[in-house]
Amino acid sequence: MTTPGSLDGDETVADGPASSGGRRSQRVTISDLARRLHISKASVSYALNDRPGVSEETRRRVLSLAEELGFHPNSAAVALSASRTRTIGIVIARDPALISTEAFYMHTLVGIEQYLNEVDSSLLLRLTGEHGEDLDVLRRWSRQGRVDGFILFDEHNDDQRVPLLKELGVPCVVVSSNAPDDGVGRLISSPEQTVTLLLDHLAELGHRDIAHVSGPFTFVHEQLRVKLLAEHAKRRGIRVTHLEGSYRYEDGAEMTRTVLARKKRPTALVLGNDLMAVAALRVAMDLGTAVPDELSIVAWDDSPLCELARPGITAVDQQTMERGRMAADLLFRIAAGESGLHWETPAGVLRVRDSSARANRTTPGRGPTRRLRPASP
């Protein structure tokens, strides 16, 4: 440890020419700035934080010297005295294999990062397994004072996270599909909009009998999707059967086999994510079911996988990156004490590709029959 007194006046400069004094660059503190300018640490602090209490003249001198010396405030000291970490926490509790497969998370992170870059803040990330360790991490990070708040994904039944964070008094934003009035921030993207998008598309193509392979029912958003899709379809006279999947490839494949084995096959398949949609496509083709001629396939979430499949898979671009941005933005406002806790995400956009087409295209093959009937009562 060198003593502060040994500062020799030529630290490494932030962006300027390389420093002349060799060796390891030494950390510059506000005490150094104060000493050099013959003012108090308090004045330096006021100047740096753009607060009243210093003359313009002084402020300018401080900022200029700080720039020159490449001063950056020690984040631990700031956090300790001001209880502000400029860091948000994200804890994702999913099977690692799935995390890396689904572009959703990476896209969301990119969106969040875009915002963080703008406000010079950081992301503390933790990918835990699926077994409740996430609660421990939330608790620990909160108690440790590591973050200013959290962004939560994948709300599920009996989700303990919101109650926990409320008890701990830590701000959070839930990327959510509904808006319970529990006082925490919510970035809401209602499945209703996507349901409409998908049903409009399929109805227009003449589909009146579709199957829906959802993700796990334990997720709140999946429950809503299933419910809303069923309701809206019914209203339009479209029959929907539902199967619960796991987001995994194998599951999408199996469900598709199940559906295709039925006497009365649907003409279209809606899959809860991109991986299961690709699986459906493969299985259908392997079984000799032409896509889209005999079976249309659409996915709830767009991704490169949908785009690169052949035929390309029609999917809803959920604007994931923008959602990430907004979630971060919202969290910072909440952490700063703002109210207005519920925001809505921008509308999704249907990317129409070759996997969806008119129902009842008669093609050579085990010809589909018995269609166009109204849904059973």
Add this chain to the structure above:
Amino acid sequence: MTTPGSLDGDETVADGPASSGGRRSQRVTISDLARRLHISKASVSYALNDRPGVSEETRRRVLSLAEELGFHPNSAAVALSASRTRTIGIVIARDPALISTEAFYMHTLVGIEQYLNEVDSSLLLRLTGEHGEDLDVLRRWSRQGRVDGFILFDEHNDDQRVPLLKELGVPCVVVSSNAPDDGVGRLISSPEQTVTLLLDHLAELGHRDIAHVSGPFTFVHEQLRVKLLAEHAKRRGIRVTHLEGSYRYEDGAEMTRTVLARKKRPTALVLGNDLMAVAALRVAMDLGTAVPDELSIVAWDDSPLCELARPGITAVDQQTMERGRMAADLLFRIAAGESGLHWETPAGVLRVRDSSARANRTTPGRGPTRRLRPASP
């Protein structure tokens, strides 16, 4: 701000039953522990950190009370006094679109996280654009004392990061393809092993004329790949032509068109990543070139994209997750003062799929000719 004196003896307990006292849980500090146990803060600190200076009896009482009260040390205070953040930094400077497409990063992060979970540490992540902002972030985080060290990816020509971090005196590990002796930690995975894997496979299948579409030459590992692939191929009497790609789909497609337009076509294509390999597959099929009959396609990096393509794309599983784990492990050892700075990654594994097969399978189509010649002198 409530005063410490107002502690009422029934904070929220870490894992136990819900606390009885209502309201917001209040933060527990070592002062609280010390007061309750009638010992000094120092003793509490020693006990918690498993250091000499306290009796076993006292240590047990401290740990027990800490557990009971759900105590977690304030990270800022620890960082400030002990200069240890339990946090590593990663700054990725790539086009966001590419970041989310390539499973590489997400896989690596998952691996790193596995390790961090074990040692209860965290990851500070920043995804910047491609324009040198990464250096600013490294400098700022270093000066701010936010991290104990960095893991660096994608070493490129004139990379300023290692010199910068050395100057700043911050530990780092470079996930690297070579081992210059610059005194920083390196997790090395030599392309030589992958080159051998790929050439063994292709040679065995009778390919004697291949094309290699690499990633950008600015990356050190791509330069090495190109060089080593050329050398080893030559030694085996295999002809290699090289084209420089960008890792993007469009580029993979264009390069493939270029190669297929040649009079003397290669019988196999090696692509620098999964996206370009998928692109190559599409283009070949669109142009009526049968894969693998007329053209074999192999990818340097495996991913779900390769696995899910049809035909599946033969690729090298680079054990990315394990690499991430090792990088984190190495960084922590370096930060702790260990030497032995260079580690090697585990060997990659070739995943043979349907996109590669024997050269010169005569099939209907624009029959390939003029093959099996030795490489031009």
Add this chain to the structure above:
DNA sequence: CTGAAAGCGCTTACAG
């Protein structure tokens, strides 16, 4: 083995 004290680098009332 234990305690009192200084110090890490900031912020923030509180006097001048």
Add this chain to the structure above:
DNA sequence: CTGAAAGCGCTTACAG
């Protein structure tokens, strides 16, 4: 507008 001082919650020599 400016400065001296206390405090954030830890760690760490240094005496007892």
